[in-house]
Structure formats: structure tokens, C-alpha cells
Amino acid sequence: MDAEFFRAWIAEIAAVVEAQRDHLTQLDSAIGDADHGINLSRGFTAVQAALAQADTPTPAAVLLLTGSTLISKVGGASGPLYGTAFRRASKSLGDEPEVDLPALAGALDAALAGVQKLGAAREGEKTMVDALAPAVTAFSKAVAEGARPGDALSALTDAADAGAQATISMQALKGRASYLGPRSVGHEDPGAASTALILHALRDVAARQAG
Amino acid sequence: MKKLINSPDTVVTDALAGMAAAHPSLAVDIENKVITRAAGPTEGKVGLVSGGGSGHEPLHGGFVGYGMLDAACAGEVFTSPVPDQMLVATKAVNGGVGVLHIVKNYTGDILNFQMAAELAEDEGIEVIPVVVNDDVAVQDSLYTAGRRGVGATVFVEKIAGALAERGAPLTEVAAVAAEVNERSRSFGVALTSCTVPAAGKPTFELAEQEIELGIGIHGEPGRTRAPLASAHDIATIAMDAIAADMPLTGEFLVMVNGMGGTPLIELYGIYNEVSQYVAGHGARIARNLVGNYITSLEMQGFSVTVCRLTDTLTDLWDAPVDTPGLRWGR
Numbered sequence: 001m002d003a004e005f006f007r008a009w010i011a012e013i014a015a016v017v018e019a020q021r022d023h024l025t026q027l028d029s030a031i032g033d034a035d036h037g038i039n040l041s042r043g044f045t046a047v048q049a050a051l052a053q054a055d056t057p058t059p060a061a062v063l064l065l066t067g068s069t070l071i072s073k074v075g076g077a078s079g080p081l082y083g084t085a086f087r088r089a090s091k092s093l094g095d096e097p098e099v100d101l102p103a104l105a106g107a108l109d110a111a112l113a114g115v116q117k118l119g120a121a122r123e124g125e126k127t128m129v130d131a132l133a134p135a136v137t138a139f140s141k142a143v144a145e146g147a148r149p150g151d152a153l154s155a156l157t158d159a160a161d162a163g164a165q166a167t168i169s170m171q172a173l174k175g176r177a178s179y180l181g182p183r184s185v186g187h188e189d190p191g192a193a194s195t196a197l198i199l200h201a202l203r204d205v206a207a208r209q210a211g
Numbered sequence: 212m213k214k215l216i217n218s219p220d221t222v223v224t225d226a227l228a229g230m231a232a233a234h235p236s237l238a239v240d241i242e243n244k245v246i247t248r249a250a251g252p253t254e255g256k257v258g259l260v261s262g263g264g265s266g267h268e269p270l271h272g273g274f275v276g277y278g279m280l281d282a283a284c285a286g287e288v289f290t291s292p293v294p295d296q297m298l299v300a301t302k303a304v305n306g307g308v309g310v311l312h313i314v315k316n317y318t319g320d321i322l323n324f325q326m327a328a329e330l331a332e333d334e335g336i337e338v339i340p341v342v343v344n345d346d347v348a349v350q351d352s353l354y355t356a357g358r359r360g361v362g363a364t365v366f367v368e369k370i371a372g373a374l375a376e377r378g379a380p381l382t383e384v385a386a387v388a389a390e391v392n393e394r395s396r397s398f399g400v401a402l403t404s405c406t407v408p409a410a411g412k413p414t415f416e417l418a419e420q421e422i423e424l425g426i427g428i429h430g431e432p433g434r435t436r437a438p439l440a441s442a443h444d445i446a447t448i449a450m451d452a453i454a455a456d457m458p459l460t461g462e463f464l465v466m467v468n469g470m471g472g473t474p475l476i477e478l479y480g481i482y483n484e485v486s487q488y489v490a491g492h493g494a495r496i497a498r499n500l501v502g503n504y505i506t507s508l509e510m511q512g513f514s515v516t517v518c519r520l521t522d523t524l525t526d527l528w529d530a531p532v533d534t535p536g537l538r539w540g541r
Contacts, residue, residue, distance in 0.1 A: 029415065033289050038287075038410065071294060073293065075291045077291075079291075079319075079323070080319075081322070118322060174318070179349050179359065181350075
């Protein structure tokens with residue numbers, strides 16, 4: 001996976017976030033403040049514009065510009081959190097022109113650690129961590145067991161989907177949804193939902209390039 | 212959605228341009244969405260920076276001026292501004308003796324101001340953040356993101372601003388800001404939801420005869436819903452929640468704040484109930500504000516904020532202020 005692959009991933013995220021903009025905002029209106037899809041769409045549109053103008057020769061350079069742009073353009077909680085995730089992933093990749101599956105697993109793990117440190121969130125608190133953490137665990141396990149790329153990425157997205165779905169029955173303990181207390185139960189967390197979308201975009205781009 | 216806007220994409224910048232046109236005392240950086248005093252930083256004075264999502268006007272931009280803020284950063288509607296904006300504002304108001312960041316306790320505001328403070332410190336500017344968390348509707352516990360910062364933000368900006376204007380050092384300005392927050396409590400009620408322009412439909416749905424108790428300032432739902440009741444009964448619910456958290460004894464600064472869509476005739480009715488409630492507890496309202504100071508777009512409803520005064524705080528409250536949103540004594 002080279003810089004071109006990562007640019008394709010980011011482009012796919014931008015397209016999916018745009019297509020799911022209203023859905024994400026709808027999820028956010030139930031337990032938040034109805035702007036998650038709007039903010040992510042604005043953010044990834046800005047990322048696309050930044051990538052179009054800059055020279056990003058390595059995967060790390062693509063992810064660094066993505067993270068910095070999200071921090072500069074999105075605001076709210078999702079800007080710093082997703083921005084930090086991409087920046088930490090970038091840092092873990094170094095200057096390598098090509099990324100293999102173990103390096104990708106390491107990058108996703110670094111992203112998760114960055115999000116958890118900044119947001120002080122653990123699993124079970126109805127946040128993006130509930131999609132990201134099980135996805136990273138499942139992916140790392142599959143990679144360690146020598147799974148083929150397609151299978152490892154399916155393990156990633158299956159775990160993310162299950163994690164996002166599991167937030168429906170959780171009570172929010174972090175972020176704006178926590179103000180609702182028990183009334184936050186019964187709704188999917190918008191951050192977990194968008195995390196699953198972002199990971200699906202990764203799998204879909206890989207599948208397209210393999211096929 | 213019926214709104215007086217050109218487009219949801221330009222609603223914030225159009226309003227900022229209007230602020231610039233209406234108030235020559237302000238300098239408005241439209242690109243960075245930062246409002247500062249036109250006169251620039253005052254050498255030797257602590258700078259006060261606040262900011263938050265737009266849609267709460269006059270907070271924060273309307274409180275930039277003599278005796279209050281030095282700069283305000285405007286985010287998208289109901290979305291915290293970004294660290295870059297806060298850094299621009301912090302550098303613009305730095306008079307060489309440090310900058311106070313006034314941050315409402317919402318996850319997004321906390322994270323972005325935290326990043327901005329690190330960036331400012333990298334550039335050699337001392338920053339102390341003060342977090343406002345006065346909303347008694349939220350339990351401050353392991354099970355929430357903590358109490359939200361709402362009405363007390365106005366008090367913090369006014370009182371800390373007055374002390375900074377007198378030349379106090381950063382640690383003292385930060386201490387009085389924290390003291391005001393510590394002595395303040397708020398509770399909010401919504402009769403209607405509000406519509407974020409970019410979303411195009413109401414953030415939540417309330418039935419005709421239903422109200423939302425314990426709201427914040429972003430149209431996020433509150434803790435419970437209840438049937439519509441009289442002004443007396445609703446004001447009593449709000450004041451009971453406050454009195455349960457902080458004894459009503461002594462002298463108070465009280466704000467009855469509209470959420471953007473409430474007529475003054477109703478706000479004065481609520482103020483009447485609040486003042487009788489406070490008097491009934493043997494306390495006294497020494498100073499008050501009635502009007503729209505920290506709003507949620509066009510929401511109908513109100514919030515009540517009380518601050519238990521000391522002689523020093525009263526004196527700082529009375530000090531001259533000259534901003535679009537608050538103006539007296541000068």
C-alpha cells in the first residue's frame with residue numbers, strides 16, 4: 001500500500017461521508033446536537049482540497065495532512081479526535097514508501113491510542129472507541145495469524161460494525177450524549193457509526209485495487 | 212426551515228461581517244472568524260479570549276470590548292472553533308503578561324482549547340484556561356462529561372474582564388474567573404427546539420404541550436420532558452434544582468436569559484417568579500440581567516443563572532463595560 005493507495009482511501013472516505021452525511025447527522029440529532037455528518041463532510045472536503053494541492057509522497061505524509069486538516073477545519077470534538085487519530089497513524093508509519101499489513105495494524109493501533117488518550121474514553125462508554133477498539137484488535141489478530149489482506153480487512157470492518165451496533169444498548173458516559181443519561185440508550189453512537197464508515201472505505205479501496 | 216439567511220454555508224461569516232459593519236469598536240477577521248477590539252492589545256494587560264460555536268449570540272463576540280473580552284472565536288453553528296482560530300486570537304490579544312482562555316465545559320471546546328493552549332505556549336505565550344461548568348441539570352460524575360458551561364460564562368467574562376482591565380496579573384484574573392464559576396449555578400428550559408441552518412430541520416421534536424427540562428445551549432435534549440405548566444411552576448422547577456445544589460443565602464447576581472425566541476414579556480414574568488422565589492428563601496438579588504445573552508438560535512425557553520456575590524465581585528460587576536452586548540458606566 002503506497003501513498004496513492006492512502007489518497008484513494010481518503011477520497012473514498014470523503015465520498016462515503018458525503019453520501020452518509022444526513023444519516024450521520026440524523027444519528028447525532030437523537031443524542032447529540034445534529035451536526036456530525038455536516039462537520040465530517042466539511043472536514044473531508046477540506047482534506048481533499050488540501051491533498052490536491054500538496055505533495056504527499058509517502059503514506060505517512062497523506063495521513064499527516066489529513067489529520068492536520070481535520071484539526072484545523074472541523075472543530076467540535078470530532079475534529080481533534082479524528083485529526084489526532086490520523087496524525088498518530090502517520091507518525092507510526094515513518095518514511096516508508098510502502099506499508100504492509102503489520103505496519104497498517106500498528107498504525108491503526110496508534111490511532112486508537114491517540115483517540116483514547118485525548119478523549120479519555122474506554123470501551124463501553126458509547127463513543128467511537130467502541131467501533132475502533134474491537135476493529136483494531138480483530139485486524140491485528142488476523143494479521144498476526146497470517147490472514148490474506150481481504151480477510152484481515154473484512155475482520156476489521158465486521159468488528160467495527162458489531163462494535164457500532166453494540167453502542168445502541170449502551171448508556172453514554174462521554175461527550176454530549178452523556179447529558180441524556182439513560183435516555184441515550186437505544187441510539188447508535190454517531191462517532192462509532194462514522195468510524196465504521198471510515199474503516200469500510202479502507203476495505204473497499206483495498207478490494208477494488210486487488211480486484 | 213424559514214431563516215433570514217443567504218445560505219447555510221455563509222450564515223456565520225455574514226453575521227461576522229454585519230458585526231464589523233455595526234461596531235467600529237471591533238476588528239473582525241472574517242477568514243479566521245476571530246473578533247478582537249479594534250484598538251488592539253493593551254500592553255501590560257492580561258488578554259481574555261473566549262469562543263465557542265456560533266448560534267449563542269451575543270455570546271461571545273458581543274462581549275468583546277472594554278471591561279470584558281479581548282477576543283472571541285466563532286465556530287460553525289453549535290460547533291467549537293478550531294485550535295488555529297484560538298491561536299490567532301491568543302496572539303492578537305497578547306499584551307505580554309499572558310492570556311486567559313474562558314472555556315465552556317463541552318467536550319469539543321475543551322479539546323480544541325487544550326490544543327490551542329499548547330500551540331500558544333510553543334510560541335512563548337503563557338495561557339491559563341478556566342473551565343465554566345455551572346449547569347446543575349447535569350450530574351458531575353463518572354457517568355457524564357461533567358456539568359456544562361452555560362449562563363455563568365457571561366458573568367465570568369464580565370467580572371474577569373473588569374479585573375484584567377484594572378491591571379491584575381494572570382493568576383489573579385484566572386482565580387476570580389474560577390471563583391465566579393464556583394459561585395454560579397444555572398438551569399435551562401426549552402419550550403421548542405431550534406434548527407441548525409446546515410441541518411435544515413429541528414434538532415429535537417417536542418409535542419405542542421411538552422417542555423424539555425435541563426437543556427444546555429446547543430439544542431441538545433435535556434434530562435426529562437414534562438407537560439407545559441405555568442410560569443410559576445416552571446420557574447419553581449428551575450430554582451428548586453439550583454437551590455438543591457447551592458443554598459440561597461446572601462446577595463445574588465441573577466440572570467434570566469432568553470434562548471433566542473422568547474419575548475421579553477415572558478422573561479420578565481419569569482424574573483418576577485425568580486425574584487419572589489429568592490426572596491422567599493431570605494436571599495436578595497443585588498444585581499440582575501433580563502434578556503438574551505446566551506442563546507440557542509431561535510429556541511423558545513429560558514435559563515436562569517445565579518451567582519452568590521461578594522463585595523469584590525459586586526464591585527467588579529459594576530465596573531465600566533463597553534461591548535455590543537453589555538454597556539454601562541463609561
